[in-house]
Amino acid sequence: MAINSTLHVDQDCDALQQSMASKTIAKQSSEKRFFRGGAKARLAEISDLLCGEYAKFGFDDGKLFQDKVMKLELENDSLLSQVAIMKSREESMKGKVQEMEHRMQDLSDKVKEAEALTMELHKNAVEIPRESPRTFYASNLQVVCHKEEKRELQELVEKLQLLCANHEISYTYPENSDDQQAHGHEDCDNRRSLNETKLLCWRDDQCADCSDSVEQVQELQEELKMVSAKLKYSITQRQAMKEVIAASATKLAETMAENETLKKDLYVERQLVQARENDVQNLETRVEALTTSNQMLKSMLNLKKMALESRRSLNFTQLEPKLLDLAAIVGAQNACVVRLSVQNETLARSLQSKIQENDHQQAEIGAAIKQKDAAIRALEQFKEQMVEWATEMDERNSNYDVLQEYVLNLEADLRDCQSQYSDVLQTHEELKKDHEQLLAWQAHARTRIAGLEKSLDEREKEVESISREAMHLSLEVELLRRKLQQLDEDVMFKEGQISILRGSWEEE
Secondary structure (H helix, E strand, C coil): HHHHHHHHHHHCCCCHHHHHHHHHHHHHHHHHHHHCCCCHHHHHHHHHHHHHHHHHHHHHHHHHHHHHHHHHHHHHHHHHHHHHHHHHHHHHHHHHHHHHHHHHHHHHHHHHHHHHHHHHHHCCCCCCCCCHHHHHHHHHHHHHHHHHHHHHHHHHHHHHHHHHHHHHHHHCCCCCCCCHHHHHHHHHHHHHHHHHHHHHHHHHHHHHHHHHHHHHHHHHHHHHEEEEEHHHHHHHHHHHHHHHHHHHHHHHHHHHHHHHHHHHHHHHHHHHHHHHHHHHHHHHHHHHHHHHHHHHHHHHHHHHHHHHHHHHHHHHHHHHHHHHHHHHHHHHHHHHHHHHHHHHHHHHHHHHHHHHHHHHHHHHHHHHHHHHHHEEEEEEEEHHHHHHHHHHHHHHHHHHHHHHHCCCCCCCCHHHHHHHHEEEEEEEHHHHHHHHHHHHHHHHHHHHHHHHHHHHHHHHHHHHHHHHHHHHHHHHHHHHHHHHHHHHHHHHHHHHHHHHHHHHHHHC
């Protein structure tokens, strides 16, 4: 039975040093007392000692040691599993930190794009249709996702702190009862399973949220590309419209100036035509006067002929002075007629030239009237086009107002994004601190695990030394048993001799 107990002790790995030291001291004292004397009382003490040793190194103590070793192995396994969980959580936290950094980078890119967009809108005052509220919903959804992720990360950090505190409590109080340790192991297993399920669910949710956020970011990028393309197109269109309006304004100014010059030229030409008509009328009156004077001269010539005839018939003596006077008058009238005929020819020539000039001016006036009609039609068309442009400008002004509202909304979203960016930076710093704290806890756990491993190695060495001592004690017990058998045989032999001597004494 002692050999079985020593085998059980060899299989076990934990023993109390104080109890074993007290046991060895008691055993050594009993052996000293045994070897000092050699009576039957000492044999009784040896038997009691053997029974006590058998009872102390029995099956029950080996079972207790085995239970303690199993508990220590379970605690070691739980520690290793917790270390693995902490490593996995550390990796997940690193992945979350990277995701948060990517999201922060995306947010900073969006902020930069929004700032560039606002600067471009303020600079160019571009007019585009209102954008769908999908971007606002996406930004709000992304903000809500960031807040939910922050809340979930805080809950996970609090749970991890509670787990570390529970493990520290379980490590600092290893002297509790077996029921409490078993209950603590069950709670740890349950919490571990719950945490694993929660981590899996949270990981799935995070993957889904990441995929949704990636899709939303892609949609936002596409919408931003569309908006930028629309902005560029509207900018080019507006510049073209400005150029067309400037060109049309210059053309209108030129046509108005030409119209004014044509009006002035028409007024001058009308005055010239009226003056020439007055000249023609004057010439006609002069021609009529000349014709009347010519008729008078013809009548005077007739009278002169009649006077000559009458002179021939009558006495010339009486009429000679009168005829001389009439001849002088006729000579003067002939000179006047010659002069008037020359003047009439010059007037006729000037009249023909004036008529030709008048015809030419009438043709020019007709061409100018045609040009004026064409200019009036072009002006009416330009007025219609200006009305259309005015309506289009009103529409563009309304679109500009809408764009101003959109720019204000973008600025508000930019401010919200900046505040959210600052919140994300704060959460990033907090997560860094939590990560550093987790690393410190992991290092502390590793040091504690290393210390536990060292203590386990020391206890294994102690168990080996105890097993060796137990083997040595078992061998000593066997030797003592053999000595007892020899002593029993010697006692029996001496009792036989004593009985023989008594018998011989009685016979004598």
